Amino acid sequence: xxxxxxxxxxxxxxxxxxxxxxxxxxxxxxxxxxxxxxxxxxxxxxxxxxxxxxxxxxxxxxxxxxxxxxxxxxxxxxxxxxxxxxxxxxxxxxxxxxxxxxxxxxxxxxxxxxxxxxxxxxxxxxxxxxxxxxxxxxxxxxxxxxxxxxxxxxxxxxxxxxxxxxxxxxxxxxxxxxxxxxxxxxxxxxxxxxxxxxxxxxxxxxxxxxxxxxxxxxxxxxxxxxxxxxxxx
Amino acid sequence: xxxxxxxxxxxxxxxxxxxxxxxxxxxxxxxxxxxxxxxxxxxxxxxxxxxxxxxxxxxxxxxxxxxxxxxxxxxxxxxxxxxxxxxxxxxxxxxxxxxxxxxxxxxxxxxxxxxxxxxxxxxxxxxxxxxxxxxxxxxxxxxxxxxxxxxxxxxxxxxxxxxxxxxxxxxxxxxxxxxxxxxxxxxxxxxxxxxxxxxxxxxxxxxxxxxxxxxxxxxxxxxxxxxxxxxxxxxxxxxxxxxxxxxxxxxxxxxxxxxxxxxxxxxxxxxxxxxxxxxxxxxxxxxxxxxxxxxxxxxxxxxxxxxxxxxxxxxxxxxxxxxxxxxxxxxxxxxxxxxxxxxxxxxxxxxxxxxxxxxxxxxxxxxxxxxxxxxxxxxxxxxxxxxxxxxxxxxxxxxxxxxxxxxxxxxxxxxxxxxxxxxxxxxxxxxxxxxxxxxxxxxxxxxxxxxxxxxxxxxxxxxxxxxxxxxxxxxxxxxxxxxxxxxxxxxxxxxxxxxxxxxxxxx
Numbered sequence: 001x002x003x004x005x006x007x008x009x010x011x012x013x014x015x016x017x018x019x020x021x022x023x024x025x026x027x028x029x030x031x032x033x034x035x036x037x038x039x040x041x042x043x044x045x046x047x048x049x050x051x052x053x054x055x056x057x058x059x060x061x062x063x064x065x066x067x068x069x070x071x072x073x074x075x076x077x078x079x080x081x082x083x084x085x086x087x088x089x090x091x092x093x094x095x096x097x098x099x100x101x102x103x104x105x106x107x108x109x110x111x112x113x114x115x116x117x118x119x120x121x122x123x124x125x126x127x128x129x130x131x132x133x134x135x136x137x138x139x140x141x142x143x144x145x146x147x148x149x150x151x152x153x154x155x156x157x158x159x160x161x162x163x164x165x166x167x168x169x170x171x172x173x174x175x176x177x178x179x180x181x182x183x184x185x186x187x188x189x190x191x192x193x194x195x196x197x198x199x200x201x202x203x204x205x206x207x208x209x210x211x212x213x214x215x216x217x218x219x220x221x222x223x224x225x226x227x228x229x230x231x232x233x
Numbered sequence: 234x235x236x237x238x239x240x241x242x243x244x245x246x247x248x249x250x251x252x253x254x255x256x257x258x259x260x261x262x263x264x265x266x267x268x269x270x271x272x273x274x275x276x277x278x279x280x281x282x283x284x285x286x287x288x289x290x291x292x293x294x295x296x297x298x299x300x301x302x303x304x305x306x307x308x309x310x311x312x313x314x315x316x317x318x319x320x321x322x323x324x325x326x327x328x329x330x331x332x333x334x335x336x337x338x339x340x341x342x343x344x345x346x347x348x349x350x351x352x353x354x355x356x357x358x359x360x361x362x363x364x365x366x367x368x369x370x371x372x373x374x375x376x377x378x379x380x381x382x383x384x385x386x387x388x389x390x391x392x393x394x395x396x397x398x399x400x401x402x403x404x405x406x407x408x409x410x411x412x413x414x415x416x417x418x419x420x421x422x423x424x425x426x427x428x429x430x431x432x433x434x435x436x437x438x439x440x441x442x443x444x445x446x447x448x449x450x451x452x453x454x455x456x457x458x459x460x461x462x463x464x465x466x467x468x469x470x471x472x473x474x475x476x477x478x479x480x481x482x483x484x485x486x487x488x489x490x491x492x493x494x495x496x497x498x499x500x501x502x503x504x505x506x507x508x509x510x511x512x513x514x515x516x517x518x519x520x521x522x523x524x525x526x527x528x529x530x531x532x533x534x535x536x537x538x539x540x541x542x543x544x545x546x547x548x549x550x551x552x553x554x555x556x557x558x559x560x561x562x563x564x565x566x567x568x569x570x571x572x573x574x575x576x577x578x579x580x581x582x583x584x585x586x587x588x589x590x591x592x593x594x595x596x597x598x599x600x601x602x603x604x605x606x607x608x609x610x611x612x613x614x615x616x617x618x619x620x621x622x623x624x625x626x627x628x629x630x631x632x633x634x635x636x637x638x639x640x641x642x643x644x645x646x647x648x649x650x651x652x653x654x655x656x657x658x659x660x661x662x663x664x665x666x667x668x669x670x671x672x673x674x675x676x677x678x679x680x681x682x683x684x685x686x687x688x689x690x691x692x693x694x695x696x697x698x699x700x701x702x703x704x705x706x707x708x709x710x711x712x713x714x715x716x717x718x719x720x721x722x723x724x725x726x727x728x729x730x731x732x733x734x735x736x737x738x739x740x
Contacts, residue, residue, distance in 0.1 A: 022333040029328070100333055102325040124316060125345070127326065131335045137345040139313055146303035147310070152349040154442050155358045183470045207316050211329050211336050229470050232445050 005040040006091060007106055008167060010083030012046045012076060013097035017053045019213065024061040026100035026211075034106040041106060044086050046071060048079040054097070077175025077187035080161065084171050093164035101162075102209035109164040112205045119201040121164040123208040130214040140204040143196055153193045159202050161188035162210055169200065176231055183229060190230045197233055296350060310347075317345065357432035361443050364424050371399025373449045375440075375460030377407035379414070379423065381620075383646040384456040384482050387513070387540050389416035391453060391480075394722050396421050398729065399450065406430055406440060406459040430459060437462045444471065451476040451508075451729065461499045468506025476508040478728060480538070483517060483643030483664050486576065501525055509728040511538040513643045514665025536728060539668075540646050541718040542653040550655020552705035554630035556698050564614075565592045565695050566632040567659075570621060570647060571639070573600040578638040578661075584684045585636070586615035589691065594636070595628070597621045629654060634694050634701065639663055640682060652712035657701040659690045669715070674708035 009027055013020050031041045043066040045058050050070070058068070071082050080094050091113060095101060102123065109121050128136040141148040141158050152158065161175070173195050178185040196202060300307050316322050323338065330336045349355040372395040376388045388403065395401040396418050403423045405411070417423060426443065433439045440463045444452060452475050454460030464477055471477055485494035500521050504510060512518040515537045521527070522535060571577040579598065586594045594615040611617060621627055635651055637660035644665035651658060652669055660670045661681035670677050676694050680686035694701060 025332050026329060029332070100329050100336070103328050104325065124313065127329075127336060129333075129336050133337075135337060137317070139345055139347045141347060142309065145306060145309055146299060147306045147347070147350070149349050149359070151359065151362050151446075152352075152355060154362070154446050155355055155439075156348055156352055158348055182473060183467070184473075206312060207319075207321055209322070209325050209329070211333065213335075229441070229467065232448065232474055 005042045005089045007034065007039065007041045007110060007164075008083075008087035008089040008092040009041055009043045009095065009106075010046060010080060010087065010092060011043065011058075011095045011097055012048060012079040012083060013050050013054050013058060014048050014076070014079075015051045015054055016057075016097040017051065018057055019215075020054050020057045020097040021061055023095055023097045023099055024058060024063060026103075027095055028061070028063060029103050030101045030106045033103045034110065037107045037110075039107060039110050040089075042067070042087075042089060044069065044083050046079045046083040048073050048075070048082075058097075073177075075177045075187070077161075077191065078177050081174045084167065084174070087167050087171075090167055091164065092167040092170050094162050096162065098213045098215065099162060100211040100213075102211075105205075105208045105210070106164075108208045109205050112203070113164065113166070116201070116203055117166055118169075119165065119203045120159075120169065120195055121203055121205050122159050122162075123210045124204045124206050126160065126210045126212050128212045128214050134214060140202075142204055143202040150196060153189070153196065157186065157189040157192060159188075159192045160210065160212065161191060162212075163202075164205070173198065173200070184231045186230045190233075193230065194233055313345070354434060357429040358439055358442060360432075361426050361429040361439060362446060364426060364429070365443065365447060366402065366422060366424075368400060370402050370447050370449045371395075371451070372401040373444065373447060373452050374401065374403045375406055375452065375454040375457035375463075376403055377457045377459075378405055378409070378427070379403075379411040379417075381412055383513075383540065383643070384480070385413065386416060386543075386646055387480065387482075388455040389413070389418075390541055390718070390721065391455060391725070392421045393418050394718075394725050395453075397722075398726075402447075404443075406457045437466050441467045441471070444475070449475060451478060453478045453480065455480040456482065456495065458495070461495060461503065464503040464506055465499060468503055472506045472508075476729070476733075477503075477506055478509050478511065479503060479507055480511045480513075481517060481521070482513050483641065486641045488575075496521065507534070508731060508733065509534045509536055511536050511724075511728070513538065513540055515668055516665050517643060534731065536724055538721060538724050539644065539716050540649060541721045542649050542712060542716045543646070544650070544653060548654060550702075550705050550709050551629045552655050552657055552702050555633060555657070556702060558631050559633065559698070562631070562633075566628070567592055567594050567634055567636050567691065568627060568629075568632050569594060569596040569598075569636045569638070570627070571598050571637075571645075573598050576639055576641060578640050578682070581638045581682070581684060581687065582636065583611065583615060585638075585687050585691070586612045588684055588688045590614055592691070592695070595632070597627070624650065624654070629656065633657070634659060634691070636687070636691065637661060637666070638681070638687065639666075642666060644669060649712055649716050652708045653716065655705045655709035657694055657705045658708065659687060659694055669712060670708065673704065674711055675704050 011023060011027060027043065034041055043063050045066060045068040047055055047068060047070045049072055067086065069082060069086060071079060073079055073082065084092060091110065105123060112121055122140040125140060126138045128138065173191065175187045175191050178187050192202065326336065327338050330338055374388055374392055379385055392401055392403055401421045403417065403421055405425045405427050407427055409425045409427045411423060430436045430439055436459055440459050452471065454464065464471065464479065468477065481496045484492040484496045487493050496517060518535050518537050522532060527535065569582050573579045582594060582596060592614065596615065596617045597620055599620055634657040637648060637658060639661050640663065642664040648660065648666065648669060658670055658675040660666050660675060660677060662677040662679045663681055667677060676690040678686045678690050
């Protein structure tokens, strides 16, 4: 991609198969919304040990100017790091290939980051869903609010890894690989703790939503099945 | 993909936020007080907030207090509520639903969840965190409680020894009892986590979180069941960052004669995660090595750590005064002390007293672990008093020996203490007792449980004053040499400094 862009969209894929199409289409819709506001985006697919159907589904989505990186890492955090190493825009964000963004996510996050370039941004809320009718609305707390207890991160996680921030910040705080043989996982949780501990604020972008798919066999399932815990800082 | 977002440690993937809250949540304590009067605007804000995040009753007071101190939080939450009720929200969800119809539009959405306010598992954890010291900690000792037992005493000794090498804390994990505060050094904080840990639905995970937050160099568990459990469940993770040690005392015995208790339940699971395991007797160490065929190169990580005697000062053996005062006693006098529980076999003492009517027996004790049948119809030559507080309460120099009748044991600290005082002892030859009392240092009873065997040994002891003197002196020498604080500290230092090498898997 030769033209200058503002946001690098990093979509990590593994074996989401046909579900990857919905993720990519939501990203494309958010890109289009951003472009209406003169925000240019690039899209990077990181295929980490992806199966053929996932690869073919992403190809069939036919996203113009998307770049694809094939890696053999077997780790969602390392895959995001790899995507970051390819990012050319001053801002970057992540999407897992079975989740979706609200259409306005990129536009509003880009607007918000102009005020808080030092922060890591999250949507105002997540809607967890599955195909069995489950719906859960979870609000993302603002780490600078009195409503947010930082000690809680020792017990539960506040934020997902589907964050938006200056590329430089994200590259300064790479994800740590899970080590399920040792019983350490939840790379997103650890990353939230590490960044907050380093003084980086986590801010929700008002009036934005992520849609998080709950499904069996996810990385999180795998971590929980092995009694996985977060790495200590 | 569902990440670990909002996967509370206590509830894992169960996303339902409204399970019962077992403890008051206290993390709001750090918040300042706010003016008392509630303006109409504030009331509206409060109602909006409460409505939005549906806080439980115990959290309601907390959030009201928080909102008084931080009115901007009310607006923050009101903005969220306004967004959820907005056309924009509806529109965004509908557009996403067009791409993925499994995302249904708003009427199907629940109200919302905001951690930590809606996480009922967090209250006890916050309470536990609030009790932890801010300063760095080098060593954590996990104990079940602080009672009067041998393992309680040992944990106090361990605290004294460890505190000399770095900041140390003791954490009570199972019960809040703290009966002998004077046993423990002043510079070792004793933190009671038993109640918050009991209130959480995931106590083992909660203890892990506490340990992780403390980030000590080493963790010792001394008869803490939760301590054993946390190593059993998360030993490999803990061992990666901390040195892990566990202290084992003798197994308990079931009514059917089979062993039970911590040395039976845990070694097979936790030894691989430990840097070293301590045993109060050599016989227990040998039993564990044999049971699990522990490879010889790891034997030096299984250490016998005899409990130090309470007094390390050499005293003139009490047997000397006993023999000197013997002519003033009309009848021989034998002492007995212990719990009136099945293990200690006070029933044998009763039968022995009946079989030796020419001897007076003075006993001290009460039932601790079991509800025993009331002691009735004691023979006239047997008196029973409540437990003694100090050896100075006992007629140690105006008696003729000590009787010990346990059916099983490790090496009780009472015997160690009496040994250091030079007391003639007739003792069941069980557990680790023979390591201290054999034919040269006392009168071991190998047929323990047999009234005749005890009466035979007592008679032999009473009939031979010179043997009493000789064996009691030998016993004192052995005990003073074996059960010293210096020896204990040296072994502990050896364990703390053991090289870990390439393996991080402990044993």
